Amino acid sequence: MSSSWKIGLVGVVMALCASSVSAGVVTCLPNNQRVATLSDAVECRTQNSINLNDSNDINALYGTSYNWMKEGELTNQGSNDLFSLTTNSWGTNVTGTWYIDASFWDLYSRAVITMHVGQGGGNPDAFAWLITPGETSGSFTYKRVSGGGGGLSNMFLFGSGTPEVKVPEPNIALLLMTGLLSIFFIRRRVAC
Numbered sequence: 001m002s003s004s005w006k007i008g009l010v011g012v013v014m015a016l017c018a019s020s021v022s023a024g025v026v027t028c029l030p031n032n033q034r035v036a037t038l039s040d041a042v043e044c045r046t047q048n049s050i051n052l053n054d055s056n057d058i059n060a061l062y063g064t065s066y067n068w069m070k071e072g073e074l075t076n077q078g079s080n081d082l083f084s085l086t087t088n089s090w091g092t093n094v095t096g097t098w099y100i101d102a103s104f105w106d107l108y109s110r111a112v113i114t115m116h117v118g119q120g121g122g123n124p125d126a127f128a129w130l131i132t133p134g135e136t137s138g139s140f141t142y143k144r145v146s147g148g149g150g151g152l153s154n155m156f157l158f159g160s161g162t163p164e165v166k167v168p169e170p171n172i173a174l175l176l177m178t179g180l181l182s183i184f185f186i187r188r189r190v191a192c
Helices: 004-019 055-062 172-191
Strands: 024-027 034-047 069-074 078-080 083-087 093-100 110-117 126-131 137-144 152-160
Touching (some): 034 055, 055 110, 055 126, 055 152, 069 078, 083 152, 093 152, 110 137
Antiparallel strands (some): 024 034, 034 137, 069 152, 078 083, 083 093, 110 126
Protein backbone atom coordinates (compact mmCIF):
# COMPACT_ATOMS: atom_id res chain seq x y z
CA MET A 1 0.00 0.00 0.00
CA SER A 2 1.28 3.44 -0.90
CA SER A 3 1.79 6.22 1.62
CA SER A 4 0.21 8.85 -0.64
CA TRP A 5 -2.93 8.93 1.52
CA LYS A 6 -0.75 9.91 4.49
CA ILE A 7 0.75 12.77 2.51
CA GLY A 8 -2.74 13.86 1.48
CA LEU A 9 -3.96 13.72 5.08
CA VAL A 10 -1.01 15.80 6.28
CA GLY A 11 -1.77 18.34 3.53
CA VAL A 12 -5.40 18.59 4.63
CA VAL A 13 -4.41 19.07 8.28
CA MET A 14 -1.93 21.79 7.30
CA ALA A 15 -4.62 23.53 5.23
CA LEU A 16 -7.01 23.45 8.18
CA CYS A 17 -4.36 24.94 10.48
CA ALA A 18 -3.48 27.66 7.98
CA SER A 19 -7.13 28.63 7.52
CA SER A 20 -7.54 29.33 11.24
CA VAL A 21 -4.69 31.87 11.44
CA SER A 22 -5.82 35.35 12.46
CA ALA A 23 -4.28 38.70 13.24
CA GLY A 24 -2.43 39.21 16.47
CA VAL A 25 -0.78 41.93 18.49
CA VAL A 26 0.67 44.64 16.23
CA THR A 27 3.41 46.96 17.53
CA CYS A 28 3.88 50.24 15.69
CA LEU A 29 7.34 51.18 14.44
CA PRO A 30 9.53 53.10 15.09
CA ASN A 31 9.41 52.16 18.74
CA ASN A 32 12.58 53.70 20.18
CA GLN A 33 10.81 56.70 21.83
CA ARG A 34 7.15 55.68 22.04
CA VAL A 35 5.81 52.15 21.85
CA ALA A 36 2.16 51.35 21.12
CA THR A 37 0.59 47.94 20.55
CA LEU A 38 -2.94 46.82 19.80
CA SER A 39 -4.29 43.30 19.50
CA ASP A 40 -6.55 41.94 16.76
CA ALA A 41 -5.11 44.35 14.22
CA VAL A 42 -3.86 43.75 10.71
CA GLU A 43 -1.32 46.59 10.47
CA CYS A 44 -0.24 49.86 12.06
CA ARG A 45 0.79 53.20 10.59
CA THR A 46 2.29 56.17 12.45
CA GLN A 47 2.45 59.91 11.95
CA ASN A 48 4.17 62.89 13.59
CA SER A 49 2.76 66.31 14.48
CA ILE A 50 -0.83 65.40 13.65
CA ASN A 51 -3.88 64.16 15.50
CA LEU A 52 -5.54 61.51 13.30
CA ASN A 53 -9.09 62.69 13.90
CA ASP A 54 -10.89 62.85 10.54
CA SER A 55 -11.43 60.98 7.28
CA ASN A 56 -8.80 62.99 5.39
CA ASP A 57 -6.11 62.14 7.98
CA ILE A 58 -6.88 58.40 7.78
CA ASN A 59 -6.95 58.40 3.96
CA ALA A 60 -3.64 60.30 3.79
CA LEU A 61 -2.03 57.85 6.20
CA TYR A 62 -3.24 54.69 4.40
CA GLY A 63 -3.21 56.09 0.85
CA THR A 64 -6.93 55.40 0.37
CA SER A 65 -10.00 57.42 -0.58
CA TYR A 66 -12.60 55.79 1.68
CA ASN A 67 -15.38 57.71 3.38
CA TRP A 68 -14.29 57.13 7.00
CA MET A 69 -16.95 57.91 9.61
CA LYS A 70 -15.97 58.69 13.20
CA GLU A 71 -17.89 56.29 15.47
CA GLY A 72 -16.21 57.00 18.78
CA GLU A 73 -13.96 59.61 20.41
CA LEU A 74 -12.50 59.10 23.88
CA THR A 75 -10.20 61.27 25.99
CA ASN A 76 -10.44 58.97 29.00
CA GLN A 77 -11.77 55.51 29.69
CA GLY A 78 -15.48 55.09 29.11
CA SER A 79 -17.84 54.86 26.14
CA ASN A 80 -18.74 57.06 23.18
CA ASP A 81 -21.03 55.93 20.38
CA LEU A 82 -19.86 52.44 19.27
CA PHE A 83 -16.44 52.58 21.01
CA SER A 84 -15.37 52.03 24.61
CA LEU A 85 -12.14 51.67 26.58
CA THR A 86 -11.03 50.47 29.99
CA THR A 87 -7.52 51.40 31.15
CA ASN A 88 -5.26 51.31 34.19
CA SER A 89 -4.33 54.99 33.62
CA TRP A 90 -4.37 57.71 30.97
CA GLY A 91 -0.78 58.88 30.80
CA THR A 92 2.62 57.62 29.68
CA ASN A 93 2.38 53.93 30.66
CA VAL A 94 -1.06 52.69 29.69
CA THR A 95 -2.54 49.20 29.50
CA GLY A 96 -6.15 48.70 28.54
CA THR A 97 -8.87 46.98 26.59
CA TRP A 98 -10.78 48.38 23.62
CA TYR A 99 -14.34 47.40 22.66
CA ILE A 100 -16.33 47.92 19.48
CA ASP A 101 -20.09 47.44 19.70
CA ALA A 102 -21.06 44.39 17.63
CA SER A 103 -23.55 46.50 15.65
CA PHE A 104 -20.56 48.38 14.14
CA TRP A 105 -19.92 45.43 11.80
CA ASP A 106 -23.53 45.60 10.56
CA LEU A 107 -22.72 49.11 9.28
CA TYR A 108 -19.09 48.89 8.13
CA SER A 109 -16.60 46.47 6.58
CA ARG A 110 -13.43 48.28 7.74
CA ALA A 111 -12.33 49.72 11.10
CA VAL A 112 -9.41 51.86 12.21
CA ILE A 113 -8.55 52.71 15.82
CA THR A 114 -6.29 55.73 16.25
CA MET A 115 -4.28 56.89 19.25
CA HIS A 116 -2.78 60.35 19.72
CA VAL A 117 -0.22 61.22 22.38
CA GLY A 118 0.96 64.64 23.51
CA GLN A 119 3.70 65.88 21.24
CA GLY A 120 6.66 67.24 23.21
CA GLY A 121 9.44 66.07 20.91
CA GLY A 122 8.88 62.32 20.80
CA ASN A 123 8.37 60.10 17.80
CA PRO A 124 5.71 59.12 16.73
CA ASP A 125 2.79 61.30 17.90
CA ALA A 126 -0.08 59.33 16.38
CA PHE A 127 -0.79 55.65 15.74
CA ALA A 128 -3.50 54.02 13.59
CA TRP A 129 -4.36 50.32 13.46
CA LEU A 130 -6.45 48.62 10.80
CA ILE A 131 -8.63 46.23 12.81
CA THR A 132 -9.32 42.63 11.81
CA PRO A 133 -12.87 42.61 10.35
CA GLY A 134 -15.45 41.31 12.81
CA GLU A 135 -13.35 41.80 15.96
CA THR A 136 -15.17 43.46 18.85
CA SER A 137 -12.48 43.69 21.54
CA GLY A 138 -8.79 43.49 22.19
CA SER A 139 -5.99 44.88 24.30
CA PHE A 140 -3.73 47.89 23.82
CA THR A 141 -0.63 49.33 25.46
CA TYR A 142 1.24 52.60 25.21
CA LYS A 143 4.59 53.45 26.77
CA ARG A 144 6.80 56.50 26.48
CA VAL A 145 10.32 55.08 26.33
CA SER A 146 12.20 58.38 26.01
CA GLY A 147 11.69 62.02 25.00
CA GLY A 148 9.36 64.64 26.43
CA GLY A 149 5.58 64.86 26.50
CA GLY A 150 3.86 61.84 25.16
CA GLY A 151 0.94 61.23 27.50
CA LEU A 152 -2.06 59.46 25.95
CA SER A 153 -4.38 62.20 24.70
CA ASN A 154 -7.24 60.54 22.78
CA MET A 155 -8.38 57.48 20.86
CA PHE A 156 -10.85 57.34 17.97
CA LEU A 157 -12.79 54.62 16.14
CA PHE A 158 -13.45 55.06 12.41
CA GLY A 159 -15.51 52.87 10.10
CA SER A 160 -15.91 52.70 6.32
CA GLY A 161 -17.26 50.42 3.63
CA THR A 162 -20.45 48.42 3.40
CA PRO A 163 -20.39 44.95 4.91
CA GLU A 164 -20.58 42.11 2.43
CA VAL A 165 -23.59 39.82 2.54
CA LYS A 166 -22.08 36.44 3.26
CA VAL A 167 -23.52 33.46 1.45
CA PRO A 168 -22.77 30.23 3.31
CA GLU A 169 -20.21 28.14 1.46
CA PRO A 170 -19.34 24.53 2.10
CA ASN A 171 -16.27 23.93 4.19
CA ILE A 172 -13.77 23.12 1.43
CA ALA A 173 -11.28 21.49 3.80
CA LEU A 174 -13.98 19.17 5.18
CA LEU A 175 -15.08 18.23 1.67
CA LEU A 176 -11.48 17.55 0.64
CA MET A 177 -10.86 15.38 3.71
CA THR A 178 -14.08 13.44 3.09
CA GLY A 179 -13.06 12.83 -0.52
CA LEU A 180 -9.57 11.65 0.44
CA LEU A 181 -10.93 9.31 3.11
CA SER A 182 -13.46 7.92 0.61
CA ILE A 183 -10.70 7.20 -1.90
CA PHE A 184 -8.63 5.55 0.85
CA PHE A 185 -11.47 3.23 1.92
CA ILE A 186 -12.43 2.36 -1.67
CA ARG A 187 -8.82 1.50 -2.55
CA ARG A 188 -8.51 -0.52 0.64
CA ARG A 189 -11.67 -2.51 -0.13
CA VAL A 190 -10.49 -3.22 -3.69
CA ALA A 191 -7.06 -4.38 -2.42
CA CYS A 192 -8.60 -6.95 -0.04
